[in-house]
Amino acid sequence: MSDGIGIANLPNQRHKIVNSKGSYFTIMVCGESGSGKTTLINTLFATEICAPRNYRQRFAKQMDKTTEVEILKADLEERGFNIKLTVIDTPGFGDYVNNKDSWSPIVDFIDDQHESYMRQEQQPHRSDKQDLRIHACLYFLKPSGLTVKPLDVEIMKRLGTRVNLIPVIAKADTMTPEDLANFKIRVRAVIEAQGIKVYVPPIDSEDQNAADHARSMHSVMPFSIIGSTDDVTTPDGRVVKGREYLWGVAEVENEDHCDFKKLRSLLIRTYLLDLKTSTEENHYEAYRLAQMETRKFGEPKVKKLDNPKYKDEEEQLRKRFTEQVKLEEARFRQWEQHLIAERDRLNKDLENAHTSIKALEGELDQLAAYHRQGSGTVGRR
Ligand SMILES: Nc1nc2c(ncn2[C@@H]2O[C@H](COP(=O)(O)OP(=O)(O)OP(=O)(O)O)[C@@H](O)[C@H]2O)c(=O)[nH]1
Ligand SMILES: [Mg+2]
Structure with a gap:
């Protein structure tokens, strides 16, 4: 409207x-x-x-x-x-x-x-x-x-x-x-x-x-x-x-x-x-x-299924169709698997990166604490 x-x-x-x-x-x-x-x-x-x-x-x-x-x-x-x-x-x-x-x-x-x-x-x-x-x-x-x-x-x-x-x-x-x-x-x-x-x-x-x-x-x-x-x-x-x-x-x-x-x-x-x-x-x-x-x-x-010639042809076509689809399905699955594997790999990388960041942060905290301690001691002297 x-x-x-x-x-x-x-x-x-x-x-x-x-x-x-x-x-x-x-x-x-x-x-x-x-x-x-x-x-x-x-x-x-x-x-x-x-x-x-x-x-x-x-x-x-x-x-x-x-x-x-x-x-x-x-x-x-x-x-x-x-x-x-x-x-x-x-x-x-x-x-x-x-x-x-x-x-x-x-x-x-x-x-x-x-x-x-x-x-x-x-x-x-x-x-x-x-x-x-x-x-x-x-x-x-x-x-x-x-x-x-x-x-x-x-x-x-x-x-x-x-x-x-x-x-x-x-x-x-x-x-x-x-x-x-x-x-x-x-x-x-x-x-x-x-x-x-x-x-x-x-x-x-x-x-x-x-x-x-x-x-x-x-x-x-x-x-x-x-x-x-x-x-x-x-x-x-x-x-x-x-x-x-x-x-x-x-x-x-x-x-x-x-x-x-x-x-x-x-x-x-x-x-x-x-x-x-x-x-x-x-x-x-x-x-x-x-x-x-x-x-x-x-x-x-002509009703295809009533005619033996067409019936054969149709059966052949069906078979070919099924095979083709199966083949494509298999390729598709493989591709999907590949993507999933890739995703997992990236996730793993991400995890590793996170772990290193955490470790670095830990080190940084330690350093900071050490520094604070150090300056504290100097101050008291
Ligand atoms: N989230 C969401 N669900 C939907 C949508 N459209 C339909 N549904 C749900 O999907 C289910 C199937 O919906 P139908 O409309 O019966 O699907 P259909 O394609 O007619 O299914 P068949 O008759 O079996 O071929 C139902 O539970 C719907 O509520 C939509 O746009 N979004
Ligand atoms: Mg329906």
Whole structure:
């Protein structure tokens, strides 16, 4: 609501076109189990003015571990502009590599939405299409590690070529500001080095304000977030959504604490239209083209697992994937061990330094005492 360049500020004509179509918008969340996906969805709804009134009853029990894909819907209103928001919550991946149950249902779900839309487009009556194509996929990175886990890298690679991928750093309140800043730098480096395709707001060359806004988004990416639907009171008496600690309150909507506000603004305000357009023009088009090349018009999609040739291929792929992840995990562990050893060594050095300082201080005290004694004797004489 506070951003000057929301949907409602689009040039009038464009606004009308968008409005008359109504705006469906679909967000998906995925990532490791327990990373805070469901909590963030709840937070998103709870902090929106037009959150469904029966929100608590509807969503309260979903705070348990999510075990299957769940589709939540809400109508939002942004300055007279209606958004029919769909949020797709997915079960988290386990801590160990179990490919079949982790990334593949999510990737399949995304492909299936493209497939279903494409099939509807091929029908004679195409006006009332069901459209659940994902416009933005939030990928949750746990803040626990020193860097991005190999499994996350592999999954993000696959997602980035299919949807607008937006990595987020979850539970920002569990890190110190310095650690968070360093983690952000590392995540950016990994994204760059691994060639992961992520969504970046475009820089508008004709509109200085919009370009500055896009740059400010770039500068904080990947967004750090804090999820909570609890109302807590800050030391200065404000009631906010946040998490209470002995040291104070981590506030969801405080930009000094995390980037939740920026992320929300990107999703349902400033870049909603761009996310939709790029889904249509890049991701859906890529899917459509790839399918057109491999099958005839109207022909159903070959179910990979029904076809022995693909089954073998898929098994091979799974094996390769697992091996690759294991290899990377091993390298990662080694690297982590190395860092821990290095840290221990430095701590030891520090300890030694402390001991020598203590010894030197002791000597100094002795000298001082000796000196005092000496001068005392002289004085008495
Ligand atoms: N400190 C902190 N804890 C959080 C945050 N978000 C969620 N949690 C906690 O993390 C735990 C898991 O949260 P969920 O939202 O259920 O995680 P999930 O990703 O949906 O988990 P699965 O459904 O199992 O994949 C809960 O105890 C939450 O209260 C956060 O921003 N900060
Ligand atoms: Mg969940």
